[in-house]
Amino acid sequence: MIGHLRTWPIVLALTIVSAPLVLMYVFLFVDTISNAPAGSFIPNEFTLEHWSFLWETRPGRPSIWRVTLNSFLFATSTAALVLVISSMAGYVLSRLNVPGRTYFLAGVMVLHAFPAITLIVAIFLVLQVVGLYNTLIGVILVKAAIDMPLGIWLMKGFYDTVPWEIEMAGIQDGASRFTVWRKLVLPQVKPGIFALGLFAFLLGWGEFILPQVLAPSGNAQVLSVYLAGLIADDNNFDMNMFKSVGLFYMMPVLILFFVFQNRLMNIYGGGSKG
Amino acid sequence: MRILLEHFSKSFGAVKVIEDMTLEIKDGEMLALLGPSGCGKSTTLFAICGIHRVTSGRILFGDRDVTNVPSQERNVGVVFQSYALYPHMTVADNIAFPLRIRKMPEAEVKRQVEEIAGLVHIEGLLGRRPAELSGGQQQRVALARALVRRPNVLLLDEPLANLDAKLRLEMRSEIRRIQLETGITAILVTHDQVEAMSMCDRIAIMNAGEIIQIATPQEMYRNPRTAFVAGFLGNPPIAFIEAEARDGSLAVKNADIRLPVPKNATVPPDGTPVIIGIRPESLGTEGDATIRGRVSFIETQGRENLYDITLENGSVLRSIQRVRDDIALDDVVEWKVRSDDIFLFAENGERL
Numbered sequence: 231m232i233g234h235l236r237t238w239p240i241v242l243a244l245t246i247v248s249a250p251l252v253l254m255y256v257f258l259f260v261d262t263i264s265n266a267p268a269g270s271f272i273p274n275e276f277t278l279e280h281w282s283f284l285w286e287t288r289p290g291r292p293s294i295w296r297v298t299l300n301s302f303l304f305a306t307s308t309a310a311l312v313l314v315i316s317s318m319a320g321y322v323l324s325r326l327n328v329p330g331r332t333y334f335l336a337g338v339m340v341l342h343a344f345p346a347i348t349l350i351v352a353i354f355l356v357l358q359v360v361g362l363y364n365t366l367i368g369v370i371l372v373k374a375a376i377d378m379p380l381g382i383w384l385m386k387g388f389y390d391t392v393p394w395e396i397e398m399a400g401i402q403d404g405a406s407r408f409t410v411w412r413k414l415v416l417p418q419v420k421p422g423i424f425a426l427g428l429f430a431f432l433l434g435w436g437e438f439i440l441p442q443v444l445a446p447s448g449n450a451q452v453l454s455v456y457l458a459g460l461i462a463d464d465n466n467f468d469m470n471m472f473k474s475v476g477l478f479y480m481m482p483v484l485i486l487f488f489v490f491q492n493r494l495m496n497i498y499g500g501g502s503k504g
Numbered sequence: 505m506r507i508l509l510e511h512f513s514k515s516f517g518a519v520k521v522i523e524d525m526t527l528e529i530k531d532g533e534m535l536a537l538l539g540p541s542g543c544g545k546s547t548t549l550f551a552i553c554g555i556h557r558v559t560s561g562r563i564l565f566g567d568r569d570v571t572n573v574p575s576q577e578r579n580v581g582v583v584f585q586s587y588a589l590y591p592h593m594t595v596a597d598n599i600a601f602p603l604r605i606r607k608m609p610e611a612e613v614k615r616q617v618e619e620i621a622g623l624v625h626i627e628g629l630l631g632r633r634p635a636e637l638s639g640g641q642q643q644r645v646a647l648a649r650a651l652v653r654r655p656n657v658l659l660l661d662e663p664l665a666n667l668d669a670k671l672r673l674e675m676r677s678e679i680r681r682i683q684l685e686t687g688i689t690a691i692l693v694t695h696d697q698v699e700a701m702s703m704c705d706r707i708a709i710m711n712a713g714e715i716i717q718i719a720t721p722q723e724m725y726r727n728p729r730t731a732f733v734a735g736f737l738g739n740p741p742i743a744f745i746e747a748e749a750r751d752g753s754l755a756v757k758n759a760d761i762r763l764p765v766p767k768n769a770t771v772p773p774d775g776t777p778v779i780i781g782i783r784p785e786s787l788g789t790e791g792d793a794t795i796r797g798r799v800s801f802i803e804t805q806g807r808e809n810l811y812d813i814t815l816e817n818g819s820v821l822r823s824i825q826r827v828r829d830d831i832a833l834d835d836v837v838e839w840k841v842r843s844d845d846i847f848l849f850a851e852n853g854e855r856l
């Protein structure tokens with residue numbers, strides 16, 4: 231019983247602190263499926279009209295499904311690009327004796343410290359010149375490039391924990407350097423790959439500035455830009471619909487966290503366990 | 505297969521680790537590379553398997569010059585000190601890995617894995633992961649993986665260092681049994697003289713990147729070339745005392761002890777400073793020369809006792825004898841030594 235006596239103040243304190251947050255989310259959800267009389271918080275009718283954006287496309291706006299698909303493509307493609315390149319670059323930087331390795335690592339770090347927003351005008355111009363402005367591919371490439379330094383460092387850290395004897399044993403067993411990486415080393419850094427993939431996906435999913443500037447309209451629009459468009463629209467401003475879209479936008483993130491929360495908690499449990 | 509290192513040198517940048525080493529390992533023999541930490545044993549091993557490029561010299565497998573052949577094509581089996589098992593694979597997959605790399609048909613892989621698992625006695629563990637094995641079992645898996653592709657030579661880098669005392673004893677004879685059964689040429693790197701003496705056909709003793717002596721364990725023990733070799737072999741170790749040649753015999757420094765020059769040594773000219781080495785088993789109740797000292801320490805080893813006796817000049821000799829009740833601490837004793845069993849070294853450590 232003593233254990234209970236000790237924990238209840240903590241539970242109480244946490245409840246008080248997190249109550250406003252919980253309330254906010256509850257109201258966000260309630261507002262999307264109800265109407266309240268003017269000037270009151272308390273809803274008086276149930277309605278699905280705020281979710282109507284799911285089945286009817288407003289004039290002058292792209293279809294929500296198109297936009298969702300774009301967001302999904304954007305997030306998965308950047309994540310895939312970041313994963314493929316970081317997992318290889320991290321290995322090379324961790325293990326192979328490439329000339330100028332330390333400078334490269336320092337350079338990568340500086341790049342990461344550089345706020346992407348300061349580059350946006352230059353990137354905008356470059357994309358226009360090469361014809362990738364207002365395309366999904368263009369903004370995917372830019373986002374992947376910006377996320378890459380972090381990914382490379384993260385992966386290098388994971389590779390550093392893999393004992394080199396494993397690789398030497400693989401080489402002695404007759405495997406090529408590439409096979410050793412693919413079959414022996416990569417499986418040891420699975421937690422890193424998983425974490426990086428998930429974070430890159432979430433970063434892509436939540437990204438707003440880059441798509442807003444580089445692919446603002448038409449077929450390349452992503453959810454965050456669509457959502458921003460809703461508040462910017464002064465003519466038929468619909469607060470509750472804005473909340474519904476917001477909730478809809480959050481859903482995949484919540485699902486990802488619920489599905490993977492155990493694995494996420496374990497990521498730093500050890501780099502090389504089998 | 506016979507392995508030959510010819511004038512092999514290795515440096516890391518400016519650091520010369522091995523200089524001009526020539527070493528032959530005969531077909532089917534097990535050779536120990538014995539030496540203190542940092543003397544270049546692992547470096548030699550890694551040069552043989554191709555992890556390190558040699559700075560100069562040649563490496564021959566049989567008649568084939570493999571100096572510039574990449575590791576993958578040398579077909580060398582290596583057992584690393586940490587075993588380096590692949591943690592994400594089962595024991596069976598670990599052992600099968602080198603065969604699968606060679607694109608061997610799956611049925612044949614299975615057959616060979618089972619055969620080698622039988623040889624090293626791990627038939628029951630094939631489905632487990634390395635993390636679910638004891639140290640000794642991991643060691644056996646590592647051996648199986650190194651042997652399954654029938655390598656030209658088996659290299660063992662301190663394979664027993666991570667095992668506890670009892671397992672070490674067991675794996676010592678196991679590794680030797682497996683080596684003899686397969687008839688493979690093997691090199692064992694160790695800094696433990698007991699391992700080297702008990703497991704190997706010959707010992708190459710190294711110090712500071714140089715091979716000091718190569719001989720069978722018996723020969724090396726009986727006939728060490730230098731004081732370093734004599735000091736490295738034997739447990740409890742040999743004791744050294746300083747002396748001087750005088751009138752055809754040896755006068756221990758600052759003590760009234762005279763020892764005759766052993767028959768196997770040349771008589772040094774008068775006044776030459778020398779070092780006398782006396783093994784613990786040579787000092788005791790029999791012999792033609794007498795050494796006087798005070799018993800300063802008694803260590804019980806069960807069947808035998810180890811006595812330290814301190815001479816009047818302060819040097820300490822060791823004697824191993826059956827347990828005696830007539831000796832107590834601080835007794836002054838006069839013990840015998842057979843003069844032919846002592847070793848005589850020059851001041852620089854060379855045997856005289």
Ligand SMILES: Nc1ncnc2c1ncn2[C@@H]1O[C@H](COP(=O)(O)OP(=O)(O)OP(=O)(O)O)[C@@H](O)[C@H]1O
Nearest residue numbers: 516519521539540541542543544545546547548695
């Ligand atoms: N990559 C390297 N770069 C520079 N010096 C090295 C390198 N590898 C080894 N050395 C040096 O070479 C010497 C011999 O090293 P080696 O690993 O062969 O010793 P060893 O006999 O195996 O010792 P131990 O019993 O401790 O394993 C050491 O002095 C070590 O510092």
Ligand SMILES: [Mg+2]
Nearest residue numbers: 545546547661
């Ligand atoms: Mg070593």
